[in-house]
Amino acid sequence: MAAVNxxxxxxxxxxxxxxxxxxxxxxxxxxxxxxxxxxGPNGAGKSTLLLHLNGVLPETPxxxxxxxxxxxxxxxxxxxxxxxxVGLLFQDPDDQLLCPTVGEDVAFGPRQLGxxxxxxxxxxxxxxxxxxxxxxxxxSPHHLSxxxxxxxxxxxxxxxxxxxxxxxxxxxxxxxxxxxxxxALLASIPATMLVATxxxxxxxxxxxxxxxxxxGQIVAxxxxxxxxxxxxxMLAHGLExxxxxxxxxxxx
Amino acid sequence: MHVPDGFLSLQTAVGAAAISAVVVGExxxxxxxxxxxxxxxxxxLAATFVFAAQMLNFPVAGGTSGHLLGATLAAVLxxxxxxxxxxxxxxxxxxxxxxxxxxxxxGANALNMAVIGSLAGGGIYRLVRRLGVGLRGTxxxxxxxxxxxxxxxxxxxxxxxxxxxxxxxxxxLPAMIGVHAVIGLGEAVIxxxxxxxxxxxxxELVGGxxxxxxxxxxxxxxxxxxxxxxxxxxxxxxSSLPDGLEWVATRFGFEHRAVATAxxxxxxxxxxxxxxxxxxxxxxxxxxxxxxxxVSYLLGRLLVPSGRRQRSET
Amino acid sequence: MRHDFxxxxxxxxxxxxxxxxxxxxxxxxxxVMAMAVARPSWWPALVVATAxxxxxxxxxxxxxxxxxxRLLLLEPVVVVVATLALWQPDGGMRFAxxxxxxxxxxxxxxxxxxTTPFGEVLELLRRCRVPSLLVTVLALMYRYVFVLVDEAAxxxxxxxxxxxxxxxxxxWRSVASGAGxxxxxxxxxxxxxxxxxxxxxxxx
Ligand SMILES: Nc1ncnc2c1ncn2[C@@H]1O[C@H](COP(=O)(O)OP(=O)(O)OP(=O)(O)O)[C@@H](O)[C@H]1O
Ligand SMILES: [Mg+2]
Numbered sequence: 001m002a003a004v005n006x007x008x009x010x011x012x013x014x015x016x017x018x019x020x021x022x023x024x025x026x027x028x029x030x031x032x033x034x035x036x037x038x039x040g041p042n043g044a045g046k047s048t049l050l051l052h053l054n055g056v057l058p059e060t061p062x063x064x065x066x067x068x069x070x071x072x073x074x075x076x077x078x079x080x081x082x083x084x085x086v087g088l089l090f091q092d093p094d095d096q097l098l099c100p101t102v103g104e105d106v107a108f109g110p111r112q113l114g115x116x117x118x119x120x121x122x123x124x125x126x127x128x129x130x131x132x133x134x135x136x137x138x139x140s141p142h143h144l145s146x147x148x149x150x151x152x153x154x155x156x157x158x159x160x161x162x163x164x165x166x167x168x169x170x171x172x173x174x175x176x177x178x179x180x181x182x183x184a185l186l187a188s189i190p191a192t193m194l195v196a197t198x199x200x201x202x203x204x205x206x207x208x209x210x211x212x213x214x215x216g217q218i219v220a221x222x223x224x225x226x227x228x229x230x231x232x233x234m235l236a237h238g239l240e241x242x243x244x245x246x247x248x249x250x251x252x
Numbered sequence: 253m254h255v256p257d258g259f260l261s262l263q264t265a266v267g268a269a270a271i272s273a274v275v276v277g278e279x280x281x282x283x284x285x286x287x288x289x290x291x292x293x294x295x296x297l298a299a300t301f302v303f304a305a306q307m308l309n310f311p312v313a314g315g316t317s318g319h320l321l322g323a324t325l326a327a328v329l330x331x332x333x334x335x336x337x338x339x340x341x342x343x344x345x346x347x348x349x350x351x352x353x354x355x356x357x358x359g360a361n362a363l364n365m366a367v368i369g370s371l372a373g374g375g376i377y378r379l380v381r382r383l384g385v386g387l388r389g390t391x392x393x394x395x396x397x398x399x400x401x402x403x404x405x406x407x408x409x410x411x412x413x414x415x416x417x418x419x420x421x422x423x424x425l426p427a428m429i430g431v432h433a434v435i436g437l438g439e440a441v442i443x444x445x446x447x448x449x450x451x452x453x454x455x456e457l458v459g460g461x462x463x464x465x466x467x468x469x470x471x472x473x474x475x476x477x478x479x480x481x482x483x484x485x486x487x488x489x490x491s492s493l494p495d496g497l498e499w500v501a502t503r504f505g506f507e508h509r510a511v512a513t514a515x516x517x518x519x520x521x522x523x524x525x526x527x528x529x530x531x532x533x534x535x536x537x538x539x540x541x542x543x544x545x546x547v548s549y550l551l552g553r554l555l556v557p558s559g560r561r562q563r564s565e566t
Numbered sequence: 567m568r569h570d571f572x573x574x575x576x577x578x579x580x581x582x583x584x585x586x587x588x589x590x591x592x593x594x595x596x597x598v599m600a601m602a603v604a605r606p607s608w609w610p611a612l613v614v615a616t617a618x619x620x621x622x623x624x625x626x627x628x629x630x631x632x633x634x635x636r637l638l639l640l641e642p643v644v645v646v647v648a649t650l651a652l653w654q655p656d657g658g659m660r661f662a663x664x665x666x667x668x669x670x671x672x673x674x675x676x677x678x679x680x681t682t683p684f685g686e687v688l689e690l691l692r693r694c695r696v697p698s699l700l701v702t703v704l705a706l707m708y709r710y711v712f713v714l715v716d717e718a719a720x721x722x723x724x725x726x727x728x729x730x731x732x733x734x735x736x737x738w739r740s741v742a743s744g745a746g747x748x749x750x751x752x753x754x755x756x757x758x759x760x761x762x763x764x765x766x767x768x769x770x
Pocket of ligand 1: 017043046048
């Protein structure tokens with residue numbers, strides 16, 4: 001028998017309270033250690049999908065098994081276990097950064113895991129250093145630039161040492177250097193990763209596979225370079241062939 | 253109405269702080285039983301909202317402007333117990349971040365604006381709310397409750413100043429009540445307008461603090477009576493020093509200068525043709541309260557055209 | 567827009583900033599309480615308090631102009647409330663005393679707030695057994711006040727750029743609808759913050 005997938009989504013459907021159908025029958029799987037990209041136009045349902053992966057949507061986990069993390073369906077009983085396993089980076093850093101100082105915010109996740117004392121401090125320091133914000137512990141989130149806020153959020157995830165990272169637009173609003181820094185950082189993390197993004201260049205660099213989502217449905221899935229080089233497919237879904245692939249051929 | 257340090261005697265300040273602390277403890281205890289987890293961040297953001305809303309300027313004649321206090325609005329949107337904590341959070345941040353309102357006076361400011369403001373506002377709202385239906389009922393009740401809550405908070409503030417021997421009661425009571433009868437009018441209109449505009453975007457948010465059962469409403473009916481009683485009690489002072497009232501109004505109203513020109517509907521709080529000044533002024537107070545109830549009703553009719561179509565309004 | 571002007575100086579490195587928050591809070595409270603009971607015959611105490619505050623301000627390395635501006639901004643309230651005393655016998659003396667007491671208390675509070683980051687104040691409240699629900703509300707409020715004040719400023723600007731009517735009634739309506747929008751936005755943000763808190767393992 002093959003090893004269990006880190007994430008398995010089977011026939012997932014979801015509509016918001018106001019009736020907006022955001023996901024209709026989405027199915028895919030991510031193997032442990034793999035990095036998969038999710039791309040698609042605005043409003044495709046990317047963020048909605050990611051919110052399902054650690055059980056914040058639907059509001060009460062139904063245990064239906066539409067989403068499985070390491071084989072386990074999300075239920076009320078294992079919700080905290082699931083959230084410990086899957087770290088989620090939100091699209092808007094202002095939603096995620098909720099403590100008065102950067103240091104406390106990075107410590108928020110680990111503290112929920114029961115960590116404290118010098119070990120907690122060490123983790124916070126290390127996580128901030130990894131995102132290039134060493135020494136920012138005492139700063140207030142509102143004094144940070146948008147890109148810095150995003151990196152603090154990422155540090156908050158790193159400090160939890162989750163096995164699976166689910167990232168919603170990790171590189172938006174970063175300057176080119178910051179973007180490269182995050183790219184290198186993500187590449188160095190052994191965790192399973194699922195990245196929703198409009199930054200196709202980073203998909204090429206990081207992800208071995210991509211899933212294209214549009215109108216709440218998966219319209220294509222496959223090996224990154226082959227899929228992103230399909231000009232017609234990209235244009236049909238509000239995307240474009242990334243520059244790095246302009247001069248390459250699909251089967252190079 | 254933020255009292256700075258230096259004006260309250262130690263006993264008054266400590267006493268007020270003790271009362272506030274007890275009420276806060278009780279509110280927290282009650283909230284721990286009834287609060288849903290998702291309301292915790294809502295309270296934080298609501299406190300932020302009240303803070304920000306207090307910075308929005310409503311133009312008043314002559315280039316001056318007034319602003320919202322928000323205790324009743326918070327009580328209508330979140331329920332009285334949550335509103336007390338929200339308003340206290342606003343006052344604490346104003347004091348400890350912006351030095352607005354004294355540190356020793358924090359307990360008294362909390363008592364006036366958070367505890368009395370929210371509990372009286374919320375209580376009177378729930379009481380009057382039952383007189384009308386739909387959004388119109390909500391708006392009418394909230395407007396009246398907002399006026400009462402400002403008036404009661406101002407009365408408490410005046411009592412504290414008088415107890416501290418900072419100013420004589422016969423001066424400060426009528427002055428504060430007179431000025432805030434007009435400021436409260438602004439609060440009533442703003443509260444009503446804000447509720448209507450929230451209902452236009454997300455109708456389900458208005459009335460979120462509504463009790464699901466009417467079990468505890470029996471605790472509340474004192475609200476309206478209290479307002480009437482206080483108006484009747486406070487009014488006698490008004491007749492004793494009409495000049496003082498006007499004088500302080502012009503000084504106090506540096507932010508709400510319309511007060512001095514708007515004047516009271518019942519001149520000098522005395523009803524012509526009635527002998528005893530005490531009885532007359534008491535009657536004037538009651539009449540003022542009833543008048544405000546009428547104004548609130550008109551406000552409700554004006555802002556919510558038809559009871560039926562309220563939900564489809566944009 | 568950034569809001570550094572609000573707590574621009576609360577993180578300087580100075581002997582005053584380095585003092586523990588509880589000590590500064592205690593000192594401020596003591597001074598304020600002493601002012602609350604001060605009588606005219608205590609004028610030496612007022613002089614001592616002034617000297618202490620000036621020394622503290624100097625040691626804090628915060629520009630004197632900044633502190634004075636904050637003081638002058640809030641001073642009108644003090645003076646207005648103090649005029650109430652003019653109606654009492656011996657009014658002039660009482661007025662002067664009230665203004666002096668209140669101004670010194672205010673100066674102490676301004677010095678405290680500008681040398682102590684709010685995060686430390688929260689920690690202090692937590693240790694003083696303030697109910698954790700209130701501390702949580704305060705922490706969230708402090709975190710999002712800047713986000714929302716920004717939003718309020720943007721709303722006000724957008725409104726101003728499209729306001730063609732000078733009618734007071736209409737402008738009240740539009741300010742109120744701005745406030746309404748602000749509430750809707752904050753309650754929606756509260757939903758998202760709740761989601762984020764849950765996602766990060768928060769248990770109620
Ligand atoms: N809270 C909500 N209530 C109702 N509808 C919503 C809500 N959040 C999102 N939607 C709708 O669900 C659909 C999917 O939204 P989602 O945020 O998942 O898109 P997305 O792919 O992440 O877009 P983007 O690239 O802009 O981030 C959209 O049509 C959106 O309007
Ligand atoms: Mg999205």
